[in-house]
Amino acid sequence: MTSEVGPTGPKENRRDFLKYFLGGGVVAWLGAVLYPILAFLIPPKQGEVEVTSVKAGKLGEIEKESGTIVRFGNKPVILIRNSSGECVAFSATCTHLDCTVQYRKDLGVIWCACHNGRYDLKGQNISGPPPRPLDEYRVIIQGEDVLISKKV
Amino acid sequence: MKPVWKRLYDWVDERVELGGLVEFLGKKYVPVHRHSIWYYFGGVSLFLFIIQVTTGILLLLYYKSGEELAFESVQFITSKVQFGWLIRSVHSWAANLFILAAFIHMFSVYFTRAYRKPREITWITGMLMFFLGLFFGFSGYLLPWNELAFFATKVGTDIAGAIPIIGKPVMIFLRGGEDVTGATLSRMFGFHIAILPGIFSVCLGIHLLLVQRQGMSEPEESGKDMKTMPFFPNFLLRDLLLWLLVMNVLAILAVIFPWELGHKADAFASAPAGIKPEWYFLFMFQMLKYIPAKILSIDGEVLGILVFSAAGLLWTLVPFWDRETKRGTRGRFLTYVGIAAVVCIISLTIVGWLS
Ligand code: FES
Numbered sequence: 001m002t003s004e005v006g007p008t009g010p011k012e013n014r015r016d017f018l019k020y021f022l023g024g025g026v027v028a029w030l031g032a033v034l035y036p037i038l039a040f041l042i043p044p045k046q047g048e049v050e051v052t053s054v055k056a057g058k059l060g061e062i063e064k065e066s067g068t069i070v071r072f073g074n075k076p077v078i079l080i081r082n083s084s085g086e087c088v089a090f091s092a093t094c095t096h097l098d099c100t101v102q103y104r105k106d107l108g109v110i111w112c113a114c115h116n117g118r119y120d121l122k123g124q125n126i127s128g129p130p131p132r133p134l135d136e137y138r139v140i141i142q143g144e145d146v147l148i149s150k151k152v
Numbered sequence: 153m154k155p156v157w158k159r160l161y162d163w164v165d166e167r168v169e170l171g172g173l174v175e176f177l178g179k180k181y182v183p184v185h186r187h188s189i190w191y192y193f194g195g196v197s198l199f200l201f202i203i204q205v206t207t208g209i210l211l212l213l214y215y216k217s218g219e220e221l222a223f224e225s226v227q228f229i230t231s232k233v234q235f236g237w238l239i240r241s242v243h244s245w246a247a248n249l250f251i252l253a254a255f256i257h258m259f260s261v262y263f264t265r266a267y268r269k270p271r272e273i274t275w276i277t278g279m280l281m282f283f284l285g286l287f288f289g290f291s292g293y294l295l296p297w298n299e300l301a302f303f304a305t306k307v308g309t310d311i312a313g314a315i316p317i318i319g320k321p322v323m324i325f326l327r328g329g330e331d332v333t334g335a336t337l338s339r340m341f342g343f344h345i346a347i348l349p350g351i352f353s354v355c356l357g358i359h360l361l362l363v364q365r366q367g368m369s370e371p372e373e374s375g376k377d378m379k380t381m382p383f384f385p386n387f388l389l390r391d392l393l394l395w396l397l398v399m400n401v402l403a404i405l406a407v408i409f410p411w412e413l414g415h416k417a418d419a420f421a422s423a424p425a426g427i428k429p430e431w432y433f434l435f436m437f438q439m440l441k442y443i444p445a446k447i448l449s450i451d452g453e454v455l456g457i458l459v460f461s462a463a464g465l466l467w468t469l470v471p472f473w474d475r476e477t478k479r480g481t482r483g484r485f486l487t488y489v490g491i492a493a494v495v496c497i498i499s500l501t502i503v504g505w506l507s
Pocket residue numbers: 094095096097098099112113114115116117128129130
């Protein structure tokens with residue numbers, strides 16, 4: 001490389017300038033191409049319909065010592081009627097890794113098949129991997145109707 | 153008059169000069185020694201991959217993605233389309249055999265130290281394809297949209313979500329939203345039939361090119377006068393014979409044990425009893441069970457994932473930190489590590505399977 005004015009002369013400076021200018025241009029170009037692609041990959045937030053309460057059925061139709069999954073918005077909720085006829089409801093999403101739990105009459109617990117997690121009928125995690133109790137929902141009996149609503 | 157195939161060859165040769173290639177193949181030799189058998193498992197993996205591409209494309213002609221369509225379309229394939237049950241069963245079985253062959257291929261390369269210089273890039277592309285293979289399995293598993301797959305995907309993506317800092321965005325990226333829904337199915341479908349095959353093909357191209365260019369690795373203890381056999385036709389014919397055998401095994405498995413479809417996924421049904429991940433994820437899954445819920449206030453699961461990721465990374469980079477083979481000594485340490493890994497994987501898989 002020959003430089004007329006020496007290593008720090010104007011020619012080198014001009015070369016440096018060009019290097020940064022072109023380098024910056026490449027980076028900016030890459031950014032302009034990649035940004036829309038990356039942004040495209042992020043799913044947009046969908047407006048969820050806020051559900052505050054759902055009707056789970058008629059009290060007379062719900063057996064004692066049974067558990068059913070009820071659709072609460074787009075989340076599953078488990079409604080349990082215990083041996084004394086009382087109704088309770090919890091989020092049916094296991095606090096471990098997101099599976100859907102079920103009522104086990106033979107064991108008298110709420111059970112998760114995925115990794116053998118167990119909760120008692122108050123929703124407390126009693127054995128297996130679940131780290132937290134199930135979120136509780138409120139059960140309201142209105143005449144014959146059983147309603148489930150969010151705890152406030 | 154020359155025969156047709158000869159004229160065709162000459163026609164192509166005149167234009168692209170096949171001479172060099174033919175000469176190259178003629179000069180190619182494969183070393184013969186007591187570990188030669190392991191050379192065949194790469195070829196078997198390749199063969200199974202080709203089967204996957206073929207049957208995958210066939211299934212694509214009838215498969216429909218979408219919460220309301222996926223399960224029904226697979227049902228349609230297995231019950232109405234002629235030989236649909238066979239194509240699907242072969243696709244599922246070959247997927248499993250592919251992972252198995254890739255496991256064997258990887259460990260044999262590891263134990264014979266075939267990854268050492270100058271074959272580091274071959275090893276890395278191989279490891280990448282191995283991980284892609286696992287992701288192929290995971291994404292393909294969801295496509296029939298059945299109950300087992302639905303919960304397996306929930307659990308799998310939730311585990312990804314437990315990784316510190318990047319976990320949550322990764323989970324949302326994989327699921328296409330907060331929950332496993334039809335959006336997840338569309339994503340997995342896209343990964344399975346477009347993104348993964350694309351990346352895989354590039355890796356495979358580099359991998360095969362390097363194998364051809366550098367030839368087969370010879371074991372360290374081999375002397376100068378190693379026995380060899382010509383690649384063409386001796387080794388190739390043996391390869392093809394084995395492929396034929398694998399194809400027969402595959403056909404028998406696919407016919408005698410047709411792959412189950414199960415029940416359609418329902419976001420409002422409980423996880424069915426006896427749910428288990430695919431066998432190739434079982435050892436990780438079982439390992440997670442043994443890690444206590446909390447270690448020094450770190451989540452046991454998070455720790456497990458970090459340990460697995462670190463182990464996978466170290467394993468992938470083994471050509472760069474393996475000092476023993478660099479010094480030219482035949483080290484024992486890495487062999488013990490490898491044996492420990494194999495024993496660990498096999499025993500955890502068995503325990504997971506039985507429990
Ligand atoms: S997801 Fe329920 S115990 Fe693991």
